[in-house]
Amino acid sequence: MVPVKRIILATCSFIPHAPKATSFIPQLTTISLIASTRRHFVASSLLASTTRGQVCSSITRTVSLSATDSTMAFETGYLNAKDAAALDAELMSTPGFSLEQLMELAGLAVAEAVYQVNSENNKESTNRVLVVCGPGNNGGDGLVAARHLVHFGLEADIVYPKPSSKQHFINLVKQCEDMNIPVMSEIPSDKKYDIIVDSIFGFSFDSTSTIREPFATAIKDMIRLQKDQNATMISVDVPSGWDVDGGDLTGENFSPEVLISLTAPKMSAKKFKGRHFVGGRFLPPAIAEKYGVKMPPYPGVQQMPPYPGLRHCMEVPSVDDVHDQEEEDWAVQYQAYLDEKDAMLNEDGEDVPSRQGNKSPQGEDWAVQYAEYCIEKEKEFFQYNQIKES
Numbered sequence: 001m002v003p004v005k006r007i008i009l010a011t012c013s014f015i016p017h018a019p020k021a022t023s024f025i026p027q028l029t030t031i032s033l034i035a036s037t038r039r040h041f042v043a044s045s046l047l048a049s050t051t052r053g054q055v056c057s058s059i060t061r062t063v064s065l066s067a068t069d070s071t072m073a074f075e076t077g078y079l080n081a082k083d084a085a086a087l088d089a090e091l092m093s094t095p096g097f098s099l100e101q102l103m104e105l106a107g108l109a110v111a112e113a114v115y116q117v118n119s120e121n122n123k124e125s126t127n128r129v130l131v132v133c134g135p136g137n138n139g140g141d142g143l144v145a146a147r148h149l150v151h152f153g154l155e156a157d158i159v160y161p162k163p164s165s166k167q168h169f170i171n172l173v174k175q176c177e178d179m180n181i182p183v184m185s186e187i188p189s190d191k192k193y194d195i196i197v198d199s200i201f202g203f204s205f206d207s208t209s210t211i212r213e214p215f216a217t218a219i220k221d222m223i224r225l226q227k228d229q230n231a232t233m234i235s236v237d238v239p240s241g242w243d244v245d246g247g248d249l250t251g252e253n254f255s256p257e258v259l260i261s262l263t264a265p266k267m268s269a270k271k272f273k274g275r276h277f278v279g280g281r282f283l284p285p286a287i288a289e290k291y292g293v294k295m296p297p298y299p300g301v302q303q304m305p306p307y308p309g310l311r312h313c314m315e316v317p318s319v320d321d322v323h324d325q326e327e328e329d330w331a332v333q334y335q336a337y338l339d340e341k342d343a344m345l346n347e348d349g350e351d352v353p354s355r356q357g358n359k360s361p362q363g364e365d366w367a368v369q370y371a372e373y374c375i376e377k378e379k380e381f382f383q384y385n386q387i388k389e390s
């Protein structure tokens with residue numbers, strides 16, 4: 001049997017002038033892992049102690065996958081606006097999740113994806129992120145994400161033109177201010193950003209009325225920054241101004257490079273052509289099944305699948321898309337890889353494995369193989385991009 005490998009891709013490191021790792025470790029929570037190699041993790045990112053600009057250039061991560069069936073990645077399912085709201089309400093009723101809990105997890109997932117995109121941006125990146133927050137819960141996800149991003153060592157500014165008077169949102173703003181995050185009412189014209197997080201509207205956006213102020217201006221300003229400063233636009237859950245089911249019906253031409261879907265992609269995500277993350281690792285299986293949602297495999301403790309290779313797997317390719325993108329489409333390639341595996345097992349006279357759980361009938365660890373496959377694809381992806389750019 002292949003032992004479960006734990007591959008540490010990188011450990012936490014800091015830029016010069018930042019406090020030493022030991023001084024970054026306060027008292028809050030200690031998680032000790034007793035394993036063959038004794039390792040000690042200290043969770044401290046809840047404390048308001050990070051110096052702005054300090055960069056944790058990469059986070060320790062393991063790539064052993066959880067016991068999720070990796071074939072699920074091909075069919076995450078899409079939610080229409082009505083079902084997205086119903087699913088949200090259901091999470092808060094039967095299992096009794098609070099909005100605060102869900103928003104914290106959603107915002108953390110957003111921060112992870114933003115962090116990853118920023119790490120892959122070019123070296124001149126100044127790690128400056130602008131988070132533009134709307135009046136509802138999508139805006140709340142942005143407030144949470146900004147706080148986590150600063151704990152991760154990036155610089156974040158918030159634009160929150162219409163602050164909610166609800167206590168939870170007042171608290172979120174205070175928590176950001178305690179992290180020295182500027183909270184502004186409009187997008188400044190004199191600051192440079194590498195990344196813009198569009199957290200204005202999510203699944204409750206009403207596209208039957210025009211976009212009301214101050215958000216119409218905020219969206220125009222974001223588009224201007226994206227163009228003038230070559231900033232990467234990352235939309236949370238739904239690109240703001242897009243009809244949740246139909247896509248860019250308003251003709252704003254708002255076109256983010258990255259989309260972070262929460263819980264499951266909304267219908268409009270079918271029209272999205274950029275890089276796509278799916279976060280929201282909090283869905284109980286019964287609710288997921290009821291709404292036809294299948295979460296992708298999440299490696300280890302991560303809130304976001306970290307491999308660029310997974311991004312195509314998130315999308316259910318249409319027949320046309322498959323023909324168009326065959327060369328690049330890793331979902332197709334991965335399916336071919338699985339078919340090849342099945343054929344090999346058949347040659348050995350074994351049944352095709354059900355792929356329920358991690359192990360094949362021969363004890364091979366599919367999770368490990370899949371992780372290795374993703375790493376290989378990640379390398380190919382970077383090589384492909386380098387060739388394309390040169």
Ligand SMILES: NC(=O)C1=CN([C@@H]2O[C@H](COP(=O)(O)OP(=O)(O)OC[C@H]3O[C@@H](n4cnc5c(N)ncnc54)[C@H](O)[C@@H]3O)[C@@H](O)[C@H]2O)[C@H](O)CC1
Pocket residue numbers: 087088091099102103106134135136137138139140141200201202203204205206207209210211212213215236237238262263264280
């Ligand atoms: N289960 C999950 O995945 C969770 C997702 N979360 C996030 O919550 C949003 C949905 O939040 P909601 O408060 O329902 O709505 P929105 O944020 O999309 O915005 C509502 C807000 O917008 C105003 N509005 C609507 N249309 C217009 C318009 N045409 N012009 C101007 N203003 C408009 C409306 O009046 C409201 O004030 C979801 O997408 C996720 O991002 C949760 O954080 C946790 C669980």
Ligand SMILES: [K+]
Pocket residue numbers: 138198199200201202235236237238239240
């Ligand atoms: K959004």
